[in-house]
Amino acid sequence: MAFARNIAIFTITVSLLTFIAFFGRLPAFRNTPIGFLHRLLVIHIPSGLRKLDIYLTNGRVTGGGSRLGHYLMYEKHPVVLIFFLGLVSGSAGLFIPVIWSPVPLHHKLFIPFLLPLPYLFTYLSARRNNGTYITEINHAAQMRHYPYDRILYYPGNHCRTCKFLKPARSKHCSICKTCVARMDHHCVWVNNCLGRGNYRWFLALLLSTGVMLAYGAYLAYLVLAPIVRDHYAKYERWYRYEADPSSDPSTWMSFFDMKLHHFLTYTSISLDVGGLRLSGVGLLALLTWPLPLSLLGYHVYLIWAGTTTGESAKWADWRDDMDDGVVFLGWRREDTMHTMRDVYASQSSHHEQQDSNSSTLSSPIPTPPETPPDEEEPPTTWPLESRHILLRTLDGHPPQNLSSRIKSVAKEDSFKRCWQLKEVENVYDLGFWDNFIEALQ
Ligand SMILES: [Zn+2]
Ligand SMILES: [Zn+2]
Known part of the structure; x- marks a missing residue:
């Protein structure tokens, strides 16, 4: 039971940190604990470590580390993209063979339809020539698309690198080294800027990834549930909930304790009987499916707000x-x-x-x-x-x-x-x- 509890604490901590890393920089969280934790994570802790290193070793340890950090943060590189597609491929490779024979036919038809979508939309978001970059050729057309609002964008500003007038809603990206039309943000996930040409593919990527993860978690549940139920019935006396005799069984606390006991029991049985390929991948999908979908929800909000x-x-x-x-x-x-x-x-x-x-x-x-x-x-x-x-x-x-x-x-x-x-x-x-x-x- 301690093992399952540690796993639960670990996965909740990882999910929370991922949430903070994903969303902490958003203006909505600027004056909240999430914004504070984000600044702590990406600014204060790294700079504190660097100061300590300068004091102790004259900066020898972080010298190489910060060059790597600089490369990862400020250069165009496909590390995160490879990690993401590697994780999807590896997880699918482990997961699909074990669930293939137990699942009904309609799932066998749906899986080959759903699985390629994140790859396709990653490709469409990441490719260079998708109309997002402002070039000499499309510059005149980009200038005629959005008016300057004299609030966020003023006319008459030149991009010093690209040597042309900045169209309204454009921004120069120092990582992609080009001006980007209707710049949303530079996304390390797809190793590209998201702008007028590829924003829709990014939205499709979030949707397809979220649906794929939720569906994977559902398939793991579908296959695991009968096995876990059998196992529980067989060894019930080992897992039976025994309330703390000193606590009042009618309180919320003891109800919560019982529910937690059942949740942890089923989780640990699942990990035991399903192993890494079925339960590990299923748990990963269960914990991560809300991330792309909540990011999609945030972008729908941005679209609503114009x-x-x-x-x-x-x-x-x-x-x-x-x-x-x-x-x-x-x-x-x-x-x-x-x-x-x-x-x-x-x-x-x-x-x-x-x-x-x-x-x-x-x-x-x-x-x-x-x-x-x-x-x-x-x-x-x-x-x-x-x-x-x-x-x-x-x-x-x-x-x-x-x-x-x-x-x-x-x-x-x-x-x-x-x-x-x-x-x-x-x-x-x-x-x-x-x-x-x-x-x-
Ligand atoms: Zn530029
Ligand atoms: Zn960029």
Whole structure:
């Protein structure tokens, strides 16, 4: 029983640490114990160890270690991807042969359908040429996709490495060494940036991996349950629950103790009779299936909010500064909004003229006019345009000397102190359904 209890403690600790490593950096956990534990794990403990090493051995131990750490953290490498696919392949190789003959036929048909999906979606997320990277060739089209909102993204910023204007919602990735369209985050799991071209494949990878793990745990249960039940019936007197005579049997505590006893009994019998191939892999699947699915849930939330992982951190920064009372919200002058509204207007008046001559309707989808590649803010195909400008001031006083860039578009004296994020428009949020379609495109 002590063995099973140790296994349970160990697996819960590993699951908790994995959860913290996965989710601890998210803005939602910024001021919570999970955020604190994440900082402890990735910043304070490594830097404490490094200081100790410098004190004791003049940095000899961590010198090599930090080079390896730097390589793993800041270079493009497939170590995690190989580990993940190796773990899936190894586990499937151990697991499938033992469950193949006991499971009913429909599972035999479903397993070959489900198992290749994580490999396929990993490949589609990881391959370079998937339209995520901004190149000389697609740069003009990327510039015309999203408007600058003057909250998270301003026009006129150049990428010093790629030597072109940064499109709205793009970010340069120092690991992939390229600018990425609609950058979500750099994912070590697929050794690539997640952006406009591969975000949907990443979502599919999370879904298929979560379903595969839950299904694996279910199959292990399906095969193990009758064996464990037989075993329990045969040796019942060994496993029978004996309550502590000093405790009151009607309390929650003793009920919990009995349930825990049964859970640990069944777990240890399962490990005994199923071994590593059936119970070990099944337990791993049981403990890990919520991870990809909760990450998927988080991304569905981001899609609902019309934002990305990177942008949600920027929004959280604005919210923190609003709490400090140093953020000011101003309005744009209508005459500076020159994007698709003008194109729609000119095309519809054009159509009206045409329609008066002939009754045929041409396509209602306007195509933006060709613009020179050095145009800082070309017309976009995006249906919304930002009416807000957000500024933070160092001293907390209303903005005094506006830069010429802001002066040229802002209504004078329109800046008011802003206390809440909900007062600000997010032009990248088209509503859940349209956001979803956009993310899957
Ligand atoms: Zn760049
Ligand atoms: Zn990257």
